[in-house]
Amino acid sequence: MTKIFKGNILFTPTPEKFTIIPHGHILVSEGKVKAVYQKLPEEYRNLEIIDYQDKLIIPGMNDLHCHASQYKHMGMAMDRELIPWLENYTFPEEAKFQDIKYAEKIYQRFIKEIWKQGTTRIVVFATVHKESTMKLLDMFIQSGLGAYVGKVNMDNNCPDYICETLEDSLKDTEEIIIKYGDKSSLVKPIITPRFAPSCSKKLLKGLGDLGKKHGIPVQSHLSENRKEVQWVKELFPDADSYGDVYKQYGLFGDTPTLMAHCSLSSEEEMTLMRENNVLAVHCPASNLNVGSGMMPIRKFINRGIKLGLGSDLSGGHTPSLMKTMVYAIQTSKIFWVNSEKQMDFLTNSEAFFIATKGGGSFFGKVGSFEEGYDFDALIIDDGELNYLDYTLEERLERFIYVGDDRHILHRYVRGSLIKEPVL
Amino acid sequence: MTKIFKGNILFTPTPEKFTIIPHGHILVSEGKVKAVYQKLPEEYRNLEIIDYQDKLIIPGMNDLHCHASQYKHMGMAMDRELIPWLENYTFPEEAKFQDIKYAEKIYQRFIKEIWKQGTTRIVVFATVHKESTMKLLDMFIQSGLGAYVGKVNMDNNCPDYICETLEDSLKDTEEIIIKYGDKSSLVKPIITPRFAPSCSKKLLKGLGDLGKKHGIPVQSHLSENRKEVQWVKELFPDADSYGDVYKQYGLFGDTPTLMAHCSLSSEEEMTLMRENNVLAVHCPASNLNVGSGMMPIRKFINRGIKLGLGSDLSGGHTPSLMKTMVYAIQTSKIFWVNSEKQMDFLTNSEAFFIATKGGGSFFGKVGSFEEGYDFDALIIDDGELNYLDYTLEERLERFIYVGDDRHILHRYVRGSLIKEPVL
Incomplete structure (x- = not known):
């Protein structure tokens, strides 16, 4: 149950910089990281060594916001506005999940897709349907990947x-x-009110009570676009902010909570998030596609709010957390330019931290190779992208920007090699 | 020399909408489109038919701005600002092309890459070096792809x-x-002053004269970022605009001219472009990565300025014109949101038009399947992306957003099937 993984190790214990161990060793026992060594201590020389040679070993990717049921519409209807998109595409599609056979067919392809892209843990919305949601839970269990399913x-x-x-x-x-x-x-499972406007006050209260009774985490949408924020204000005139609506019903940090988008969060709402330890999920590709507001991620970092990244399929079009990192960096540069460089853009190590250790925190000790962390890892075979004089950090950056699933050789979750799901 | 190509045909004679011919026929003679038919006329039934069955047939992609010599740095150093990026990465790299063997090695991989991505015509910057630029011209000739090499x-x-x-x-x-x-x-060949600040006035004049003497087109950079625009103003105080600098030296429409970026073009500069029939090359991924201004593409469309798309490797990180289209649509949505929806975002057909017929116009009758156009085409095998109830337009959109080179089965330039270049 104890093994050594050997290769070029890169991870981010803190956002500021990468920890890089060329030809290093990770000691893994019972699925957890025991230690990372440049030179393997004598006492471990007899253990099984899985030698990935010149390949990169990085933490697995954690996707914190994704609609599994919208997989079929990934990368489609991108020139529709939010409301016609929901009415003509999303709601009719989600309704089909009443049929468990249909659900199974779509969810099979969905899980294979995220496996392929190197996502090792994910938080998903299913649909309103109990049976097909349970089917998705079963399928995730069978896959070996980690998931919260709502x-x-x-x-x-x-x-x-x-x-x-x-x-x-x-x-x-x-x-x-x-x-x-x-x-x-x-x-x-995770408690999943779609968003405040789609839930009656009684439902919000009932869900908050359920969460606390069973100790179940919560996910929802928050302050994504202007009309929505205005609508919430009209529906809940007593709340101090959109986030406060959830707070009033026990759905904002009473149990671990994540909120997707937060593009238009007010100062007050950001304070409420920090005070309640609510994790903000940045979905930059979706922000761009749907034409909602863009999350000013530097503000969240400066205020000490926990952060993760989300693909937000199918508002987002890419299931890859690597490409989501690229979008996060790119959109942060828009704020950088518009603020006359007062608002720093995301560095590579910050984006990587958010995609791994930041988002991973929602699953426990996940997303790093520090002692006690689950060994969730990707083995990156970037040979065809590589030139001999690149540094390891440059190789990682190039893989993130221009690589794809073809360069992911192996995926590990809690120490286990996860093969392509057969569902 | 006359053949029929059969399949699901999509192209954009105008930006407003796709022309779609399910299971249609393209009659190609001497590399040029003669006609497109839903039902093949009796008289052509005996011609050779290349039947691509349910696959999509679309025009090839035209990349109008790309630094071939920066290929090795594609997707790297993205968290450097423009000047340190030039000084530490780009100039030292370009200097290596003094060595023709080095140039050959990089250009081989570059040409294979753009072939793979479905780019059938391209306009590139090489380096200052004569020998390696000629090598690149030779290699493009050998490849069968179309190119202007500067x-x-x-x-x-x-x-x-x-x-x-x-x-x-x-x-x-x-x-x-x-x-x-x-x-x-x-x-x-194409006349290629790097940009106004890097050329003496005598050089600009000499290049303008050469262009006119030999009837050679011109490419350069224009109004990409604030410091650059300010610098040009200081260097050329007599010019009415940055574009006017080129105009004064015969490099702005005296022969066919394209200008990359134009992110910060003034009203006056846009007028000058239109009057001189200068084509503006939109490089949205680069705009985001480099943190320069973002081109307000709708303004250019409304003013009737010709447009093409550019990957701008390696300011841009993606060689794919499909992904460049996605970025063009996404960045146009930022203007849409910020203008309270007064400035329409790019539709799919508009983005596709710009990538095909818009940019293709620089090469002649290229980028459409109308009569007399060169048959430059991609055969898209989107089977694994597809669901049976998608429309052809939805299939194309999904391929553009989530597909990649694996879904491009064949590439044609002027009627010839272009195999993977062996260089």
Whole structure:
């Protein structure tokens, strides 16, 4: 149960810079990192060594916001605005997940896709449907990847054909929690109100209560675009901010909470996030595609708010967290230019930190090769991208910018090699 | 010499919408499109039919701005600012092209890469070096792809080790023009002052004269970032705009001219472009990476200025014109949001038009399947991306957003199937 992984090791214990160990060794026991060595101590020389030679070993990618049920529309209808896009594409598509066979077909391709892209842990929205959400939980368990899977809750302001009753919504959610809460240590349910406007106040309260009763984390959307923020203000006039709506119902840090987008969060809302230890999920490709606001990520960093990255399929079009890092850096440069360089852009190590250790924190000790962390890793075979005089950091940057799934040789989750899922 | 290509045909005679012919036929004779038919007329039934069945047939991609010599740094040093990036990465790298063997090694990989990505015609900057520029011209001729190749001219404001004398710069440029001006109908030289600040006034004048004397087109950079625009104003106080500098020396529409970036072009400069029929090359990925200004492409469309897309390797990190289209649409949405939706974002058909027929216009009748156009085409095998109920337009959009070189089955230039270059 104890092994040595050898190769060119790169990770980010802190956002400021990469820790780089050329031809280094990672000692892994029971799926966890025990230590990282440049030179392997004498006492470990007899252990099994998995020698990846000149390849790169980096932490696995953590995708903190993704709609599994929208996989079929990834990279489509990008010239529709949000509302027609939801009405013509997303809601009719999600309604099909009533049919568990259909769900299975789409979820199979979805899980293979994220596996291929090097995502080792993910937090997903399923749909309102209990049966197909349980199917997705089962499929993730079978895959070996780590996941939080959310049955979507919505009983308000949505088309009849996809709307739940308050009672069904709560009952189905609790049934999933009871069945899957302790079934797997890697795959778990998460409370998932679609977003404040699609939930009645009773549903929001019921979900907050369920979360606290069972100790289940929470995910939702927050302050993504202007109309939405205005709408929430009208629906919940007593709340101090959009985030405060969730807070009032026990859905904002009462259990571990992540909120996607936060593009238009006010100063007040950011303070509330920090105080409640709510993790903000930056989805830069989606921000661009959907034409919602762009998250000013430097503000969140400066305020000490926890951060992760999200692909947000299918508002986002790329399942790759590498390409999501690129988008995060690029969009941060827009703020940099517009602020006359007062607002620094994201460095490579900061973006990498957010995609690995930042987002990984939602899953426990995940996303780094420090002692006690789960050994979630990708082995990068960048031979065809490489030139002999590149530094290791340059090789990693080039892989992130121009590499793709063809350069990911192996994927590990908690010490286990994860083969292509057969579902 | 006359053949029929059969498949699902999509192209954009105008930017407003796709012309789509499911299971249609393209009649190609001597490398040129004669006609496109839904139903093949009786008289052509005996011709050879190349049947691509359910695959997509689209025009080839035209990349109008790219630094071939920076290929090795594609996707690297993206967190450096422009000046340190030039000084520490780009100029030292370009200096190596003094060595023709080195140039050959990099250019081999470069040409294979753009072939792989579905670029069938390209306009590139080489370096200041005559010998390796001629090598690149030879290699393009051998490849079968279409290209304009520019020996870079710079005799001012550049490091000694890469600076030319006025005399050498003009002599070498003319030598290339004489040798390659009529050597190939697909691969030709282009006059390439690096940008106004790196050229003495005498060099600018000499290049303008050479262009007019030999009827050679011109490419350069224009109004990319604030410091550069300010610098040009200081260096050329008599010019009405940055573009007017080129105009004063016969490098702005006296022969066919393209200008990369134009992110910060003034109203006056845009008028000058339109009046002189200068083509603006939009390089959205580069704009984001380098943190220069973002080109407001809708303004150029509204003013009737000709447009093409550029990868701008290695300011840009992606050689794919598909991904460049995605970036063009995404960056246009920033203007859309910031203008309260007054400035429309690019539609899919507009982006596709710019990448095909728009940019293709620089090469002649290229980038469409209308009568008389060169048959430059890509065969897209999107089977693994596809679902049965997608429309052809949706399939194309999905390929552009999430597909890659693996989905490009064949590439044609002027009717010839172009195999992977062996150089």
